[in-house]
Amino acid sequence: MKTRTKPKTIGLIGAGMVGSSFAYALMQRGIVGELVVLDANHARAVGEVMDLNHGISFASAMTIRAGDYADLRDADVVVITAGTNQKPGETRLDLLQRNTVIMQDVMGKLLAVNTHAIVVIAANPVDIMTEVAVRYAPTLPHGQIFGSGTILDTARFRYLLGQHYAVSANSVHAYIIGEHGDSEVAVWSRANIAGVGLDEFVGPNGQAYDQAALHRIYEQTRDAAYEIIERKGSTYYAIGLGLLHIVEAIVREQNKIMTVCAPMDGHYGITDMCVSVPMVVGMDGVEKILDIHLADDELAALHHSADTLKLALTDVRL
Ligand code: NAD
Numbered sequence: 001m002k003t004r005t006k007p008k009t010i011g012l013i014g015a016g017m018v019g020s021s022f023a024y025a026l027m028q029r030g031i032v033g034e035l036v037v038l039d040a041n042h043a044r045a046v047g048e049v050m051d052l053n054h055g056i057s058f059a060s061a062m063t064i065r066a067g068d069y070a071d072l073r074d075a076d077v078v079v080i081t082a083g084t085n086q087k088p089g090e091t092r093l094d095l096l097q098r099n100t101v102i103m104q105d106v107m108g109k110l111l112a113v114n115t116h117a118i119v120v121i122a123a124n125p126v127d128i129m130t131e132v133a134v135r136y137a138p139t140l141p142h143g144q145i146f147g148s149g150t151i152l153d154t155a156r157f158r159y160l161l162g163q164h165y166a167v168s169a170n171s172v173h174a175y176i177i178g179e180h181g182d183s184e185v186a187v188w189s190r191a192n193i194a195g196v197g198l199d200e201f202v203g204p205n206g207q208a209y210d211q212a213a214l215h216r217i218y219e220q221t222r223d224a225a226y227e228i229i230e231r232k233g234s235t236y237y238a239i240g241l242g243l244l245h246i247v248e249a250i251v252r253e254q255n256k257i258m259t260v261c262a263p264m265d266g267h268y269g270i271t272d273m274c275v276s277v278p279m280v281v282g283m284d285g286v287e288k289i290l291d292i293h294l295a296d297d298e299l300a301a302l303h304h305s306a307d308t309l310k311l312a313l314t315d316v317r318l
Pocket of ligand 1: 081106
């Protein structure tokens with residue numbers, strides 16, 4: 001006998017550039033039945049939904065509608081991209097405080113109607129926002145709330161390494177861990193192409209190991225957001241696709257390994273902060289945090305990254 005599974009419903013809180021880029025990517029994939037879009041600026045949500053729905057006949061059949069928190073009651077996954085960006089003259093800490101207030105507001109309203117959804121956070125600073133959200137919902141199972149972490153940094157790193165060695169980014173296995181930001185860490189000791197370490201691999205273009213070039217790739221990865229923001233104001237397409245990748249891993253129960261961020265519970269000797277390391281993402285959110293062996297300097301850099309995030313959080317009124 002045929003068994004039918006109910007099509008999944010996705011909630012999206014925040015219909016700005018990142019949220020709408022995610023929605024645009026999602027509607028083309030045909031993996032869910034419904035997307036409910038919510039924004040503090042309701043007109044914005046309605047406008048985005050109209051625009052997306054006008055493309056439905058070119059994409060996959062699904063329902064896209066603007067809604068309120070009550071409409072998120074049956075959502076299986078909720079993606080949070082609500083946040084604000086830095087204003088001129090504002091410190092990173094001021095921004096952190098403002099986004100913390102937004103995150104607590106959003107979590108309070110969401111949990112009042114739905115405590116079963118997997119919650120994926122993308123609002124920045126994503127590691128700290130995820131920690132704020134997790135502390136707001138201490139009774140939910142660990143892994144149900146997690147952040148997009150350094151998936152974008154890892155994707156940028158793989159793209160740049162692929163360009164350097166003239167191979168597809170999909171054939172590069174390399175991770176950026178730690179903070180989604182200035183103290184992020186490249187795991188060189190584990191990076192490989194086709195199982196061959198970067199110090200041995202020779203690309204089809206004859207490109208062999210070049211330590212200085214690889215260090216520049218790390219710097220380009222770390223500073224990519226600044227470079228893009230300077231030119232076009234903000235970044236959204238790649239993270240939109242990254243969020244799709246996460247949501248697909250959940251709804252299709254894929255157990256994909258990605259550098260998302262979640263409570264560390266002593267992994268790598270880190271507690272009390274969400275930090276990005278390779279984790280298995282599947283139907284229950286983060287299914288497992290992987291303890292991969294890091295070189296001593298990489299572990300020290302990961303601890304520095306975690307300490308940087310913890311220090312920032314100490315100044316925030318929770
Ligand atoms: P945006 O300003 O275009 O959109 C933000 C949206 O959030 C706005 O539509 C706003 O009305 C809404 N909003 C604000 N407060 C809200 C609330 N309390 N409830 C519901 N909606 C609310 O910004 P964006 O470019 O879409 O960026 C969104 C967030 O994603 C930012 O924090 C940004 O820094 C972050 N971001 C993260 C990554 C990543 O890799 N994790 C990458 C790019 C951007």
